[in-house]
Amino acid sequence: MEAVLLALADDSRRTMVEALAEGPASVTELAALLPIARPGVSRHLRVLREAGLVDVRQDAQRRIYSLRTEPLAELDEWLSRHRRLWEQRFDALHTEVARGKRESVPTAASTSARTAEHPATVAGDDDHERGNVA
Numbered sequence: 001m002e003a004v005l006l007a008l009a010d011d012s013r014r015t016m017v018e019a020l021a022e023g024p025a026s027v028t029e030l031a032a033l034l035p036i037a038r039p040g041v042s043r044h045l046r047v048l049r050e051a052g053l054v055d056v057r058q059d060a061q062r063r064i065y066s067l068r069t070e071p072l073a074e075l076d077e078w079l080s081r082h083r084r085l086w087e088q089r090f091d092a093l094h095t096e097v098a099r100g101k102r103e104s105v106p107t108a109a110s111t112s113a114r115t116a117e118h119p120a121t122v123a124g125d126d127d128h129e130r131g132n133v134a
Helices: 002-008 011-022 027-031 038-050 070-104 108-117 126-130
Strands: 054-059 062-067
Touching: 002 011, 002 038, 002 070, 011 027, 011 038, 011 054, 011 062, 027 038, 027 062, 038 054, 038 062
Parallel strands: none
Antiparallel strands: 054 062
8 A cells, every 4th residue: 555655655656546436548649648758658657557556558659558447546545544543533522612612602581690690791891991990
């Protein structure tokens, strides 16, 4: 799996993988998608091939590359275990945040009760703010 992750770490190789997900392609077709020369594309394809992400077959004078999905499925399976763990943690965090908001939001009844107990603390009471309270 490490070779797959290293191969996918490069933007050009990810572009090639995405193109090959649409169907097989030659080096020339893949090179047209990238701002690099054909020898560079060939080097990237070698990395993808060594990682097990692509197969190559000879078609007359052309080499045709196709995507192998098995390594991507293995990677997805590994990631899904971690995804489930983090989703559970984020769900728990969301629940705690919602609980905290419910506990800290004053209700109309509690606001009225506080105002009745301490009428001078009502916002905008200029006499209280100036200290002119009897």
